Amino acid sequence: MSNIESYEKRLKDFDWSIAEKELDYNKGDSINIGWYCSDRICKQGKADKKALIWEGLGGIEKTYTFNDVRLRSNTIASFLKNLGIKTEDRVCLFMDKIPELYMGFLGILKLGAIAQPLFSAFGDESLHVRLDNAQTTAIITQRKHVSKVRKILDQMPYLKHIIIVDYEGKNPLREREVAFNMDDAIQVENFEISQTKAESPSVLHYTSGTTGQPKGVKHVHYSLISQYLTTKWVLDLQDDDIYWCTADPGWVTGTSYGIIGPWSLGITQCVLDTGFSAESWYKFIQKRKITVWYSAPTAIRSLMKAGENIIKEHDLSSLRHLASVGEPLNAEAVIWSEKVFGKAFLDTYWQTETGSMMLTNYPGMKIKPGSMGKPFPGITASILDTKTFEPINEIGKPGLIGFKPGWPAMMRTYWRNEETYQKKFENGWYLPGDRAYIDNEGYYWFIGRDDDVINTGGHLVSPFEVESALLEHEAVAESAVVAKPDDVNMEVVKAFVTLKPGNEASDELELKIMNFIRKKLSPLAMPQEIEYMDTLPKTRSGKIMRRLLHAKEWGEEIGDISTLEDD
Amino acid sequence: MEDMKGIILEYVIEEYADDEDDEITFDTPLISGGIVDSFSMVSLKRFLETKYKISIPDDKATPEAFDTVNKIVVLVKEFL
Numbered sequence: 001m002s003n004i005e006s007y008e009k010r011l012k013d014f015d016w017s018i019a020e021k022e023l024d025y026n027k028g029d030s031i032n033i034g035w036y037c038s039d040r041i042c043k044q045g046k047a048d049k050k051a052l053i054w055e056g057l058g059g060i061e062k063t064y065t066f067n068d069v070r071l072r073s074n075t076i077a078s079f080l081k082n083l084g085i086k087t088e089d090r091v092c093l094f095m096d097k098i099p100e101l102y103m104g105f106l107g108i109l110k111l112g113a114i115a116q117p118l119f120s121a122f123g124d125e126s127l128h129v130r131l132d133n134a135q136t137t138a139i140i141t142q143r144k145h146v147s148k149v150r151k152i153l154d155q156m157p158y159l160k161h162i163i164i165v166d167y168e169g170k171n172p173l174r175e176r177e178v179a180f181n182m183d184d185a186i187q188v189e190n191f192e193i194s195q196t197k198a199e200s201p202s203v204l205h206y207t208s209g210t211t212g213q214p215k216g217v218k219h220v221h222y223s224l225i226s227q228y229l230t231t232k233w234v235l236d237l238q239d240d241d242i243y244w245c246t247a248d249p250g251w252v253t254g255t256s257y258g259i260i261g262p263w264s265l266g267i268t269q270c271v272l273d274t275g276f277s278a279e280s281w282y283k284f285i286q287k288r289k290i291t292v293w294y295s296a297p298t299a300i301r302s303l304m305k306a307g308e309n310i311i312k313e314h315d316l317s318s319l320r321h322l323a324s325v326g327e328p329l330n331a332e333a334v335i336w337s338e339k340v341f342g343k344a345f346l347d348t349y350w351q352t353e354t355g356s357m358m359l360t361n362y363p364g365m366k367i368k369p370g371s372m373g374k375p376f377p378g379i380t381a382s383i384l385d386t387k388t389f390e391p392i393n394e395i396g397k398p399g400l401i402g403f404k405p406g407w408p409a410m411m412r413t414y415w416r417n418e419e420t421y422q423k424k425f426e427n428g429w430y431l432p433g434d435r436a437y438i439d440n441e442g443y444y445w446f447i448g449r450d451d452d453v454i455n456t457g458g459h460l461v462s463p464f465e466v467e468s469a470l471l472e473h474e475a476v477a478e479s480a481v482v483a484k485p486d487d488v489n490m491e492v493v494k495a496f497v498t499l500k501p502g503n504e505a506s507d508e509l510e511l512k513i514m515n516f517i518r519k520k521l522s523p524l525a526m527p528q529e530i531e532y533m534d535t536l537p538k539t540r541s542g543k544i545m546r547r548l549l550h551a552k553e554w555g556e557e558i559g560d561i562s563t564l565e566d567d
Numbered sequence: 568m569e570d571m572k573g574i575i576l577e578y579v580i581e582e583y584a585d586d587e588d589d590e591i592t593f594d595t596p597l598i599s600g601g602i603v604d605s606f607s608m609v610s611l612k613r614f615l616e617t618k619y620k621i622s623i624p625d626d627k628a629t630p631e632a633f634d635t636v637n638k639i640v641v642l643v644k645e646f647l
Contacts, residue, residue, distance in 0.1 A: 057596075057600055057601060096601070121604060144585040144589070145585060274596075274600060275596075275597075275598045275599045275600060275605075276599070276604075276605055277598060277599040277630050280599050305629075306629075456606075507613070507616070507617040510613070514609075514610045514613065515610055518606075518607060523604050523607040526606060526607070526609070528606075528609045
C-alpha cells in the first residue's frame with residue numbers, strides 16, 4: 001500500500017496539520033530543520049540506521065548513520081559558532097556532492113544561520129553576484145574550488161571566512177582561509193540548537209529570471225511541513241527504502257528532496273558523486289539496491305540514448321518507484337521507462353520559489369504520459385487568463401499556471417528584492433511563469449515558459465546574464481541569447497553576436513567565446529552554438545528583438561515585426 | 568599519435584582541471600570522473616573538430632567515447 005493510499009480521499013479531508021501532527025509540531029513551537037533531520041530521528045530509535053551511503057571518484061565509499069549525521073552537523077555548527085557566525089548570517093555551501101555538503105547544510109541550520117547552497121560548477125562571476133547579493137559571511141568549499149573564491153576576494157569585504165574542508169597542508173592557507181576536517185574533528189555531542197521558529201529564514205537558493213541579476217529565494221524552517229508530506233506521499237518513501245535523488249544540493253531539488261524530505265522521514269539515501277554515464281548509474285542502482293529513484297528528464301533521455309542492452313546487463317529489480325523533476329517529462333520517456341524498468345517515471349512539477357511539489361502524479365493514480373499530473377492536496381491551482389488573471393474554466397484552453405499563496409514551503413521573498421517578489425502575484429495568484437492547460441479529467445499539461453528564461457537540463461539560465469557576460473569578451477560588440485531546442489536537455493543556450501572591428505568570425509573564436517562564458521558563468525550557461533551576425537534585429541528604440549531570434553530557432557511564426565529597425 | 572594524445576591532454580588540463588593537485592593522465596575518467604561535465608563536452612568536441620578539421624556526428628559524441636584522452640584519440644582518428 002502506498003503512503004498516500006488514495007489521492008481522491010486525501011483531497012477531501014486534507015489539512016497541513018496532518019504533517020504538523022506527524023512531526024509533533026504545534027503552532028508557536030520552535031522548528032529547526034537541522035534538528036528534525038538528525039536529532040529527532042535518533043530520538044525515534046534510528047540512531048544506528050544508515051542515513052547516507054556516499055560513493056565518490058575512484059570507488060571511495062563512506063557511510064554515515066543518523067547519529068553520525070547528528071554529531072557531524074553539531075560539530076560544523078559549533079565550528080561556525082566559534083568563528084563568530086551569528087543567527088541569520090548567510091553561509092554559502094560551494095562544494096561537489098560530498099558528505100560535508102549534506103552535514104554542513106544541517107549544521108548551518110542548527111546554528112540558526114541561513115544556508116546558501118551554490119552549484120560548484122559556477123564560475124567566479126556567477127559566484128560573485130550571488131555572494132554579493134546575499135552579503136555572505138562565510139563560504140564552505142573544497143580545495144578544487146577555492147581558486148574561484150580567491151579571484152573575487154578583493155571585491156567581497158563582507159566575506160570573512162573561507163572554510164576549506166579538504167585542506168592537506170600542501171600550500172599555505174591564504175587570507176581569511178581556515179581548514180576544517182569534518183570526519184577528523186572532535187565530534188560535538190551536545191550543541192545548543194537554535195530555537196528557530198516557523199518563519200525563521202533557513203535557505204537561500206538562487207534562481208535566474210529574464211532580466212536583472214539572479215534572485216535569492218528566501219525559504220523558512222516551516223517549509224519542512226510540505227517537504228515532509230510531499231516526500232511521503234509522492235515519493236512514497238517507506239522505512240526500508242533505499243532512496244537516490246540524483247540532484248545536486250546546489251539546486252532546490254537537492255535540498256528539498258535530497259536532504260530535508262528523506263532525512264526528516266528517517267530514510268536511508270545514497271549519493272553518487274561522479275559524472276554521468278549510463279553504466280555507472282545502472283551499476284550504482286544494482287550495487288546499492290536502490291528502491292526509490294528521483295531524477296531528471298535530461299538524465300532519463302540520456303539513458304534512453306544509451307539503449308536497452310546496457311539495462312539487461314544489470315539487475316535493476318530493486319527499483320519500485322520512480323519520479324522525475326526539472327522540466328516537463330515527455331511522453332516517450334514515460335512510456336520507455338515503463339517498458340524497460342517496468343515502472344513509469346512520475347513527473348513532478350514545482351520550482352525553486354514553491355519549495356515543494358505543486359502539480360504531480362501519484363502512486364496509484366492513472367498516468368497520462370506527458371502530463372504534469374494534478375495539484376497536491378492543499379494546493380489551490382488554476383489556469384489563468386493571460387490578461388485578466390481570472391481562472392479559465394474552459395477545458396483545454398491554454399493560460400498561465402497560478403497557485404493560491406499559503407502553502408508552507410512557499411518562498412517568503414526575494415532577498416533584498418521585495419519589488420520583484422511582488423510582481424510574481426496577480427489577482428491574488430502566485431505565477432510561476434509557465435503556461436499550461438487542464439484536460440477533461442483535471443490533469444495539467446505543460447505548454448511552455450511565459451518568458452525568455454532558458455530551461456536547460458532542468459536548470460534556469462538567464463539570457464540577460466549570458467548576454468552581459470558575452471559583452472565582456474574583447475571581440476564581442478553586441479549579443480543576444482535565446483533557447484535552442486535540444487533532444488536531451490530540452491533547451492540549450494544559443495548566442496547571436498556581432499563582432500568589434502578588427503575581429504574575424506572563425507571557429508577558433510567561437511570556441512574561445514564558449515570557454516570564456518563557461519569559466520565566467522558556468523557550463524550550463526555556455527552557448528552550445530554561437531552565430532555571427534552583421535547586425536542584430538532591433539526595435540526602433542534600439543532594443544534587441546530576442547523574440548525574432550527565438551522564433552527562428554524554433555521554426556515558429558515571427559509575428560509582428562512592424563517595430564523592427566530595418567523594416 | 569603520441570603528439571595528438573599530448574595535445575588533447577594538455578588542452579583538457581588547461582581548460583577543465585579545477586584542482587591543480589589532481590593528476591590527469593591519458594586514462595583518467597573525464598566524464599564519469601566529473602572533470603568534464605556533459606555541457607562542457609560540447610566545447611571539447613568543438614575543440615577537436617576545430618583543431619583536427621573534422622566533424623564528429625552527435626551520435627558518436629557519447630560520454631563513453633569522451634571518457635578518457637585515449638578514447639578521444641580513437642574517436643578522432645576515426646574521422647581524420
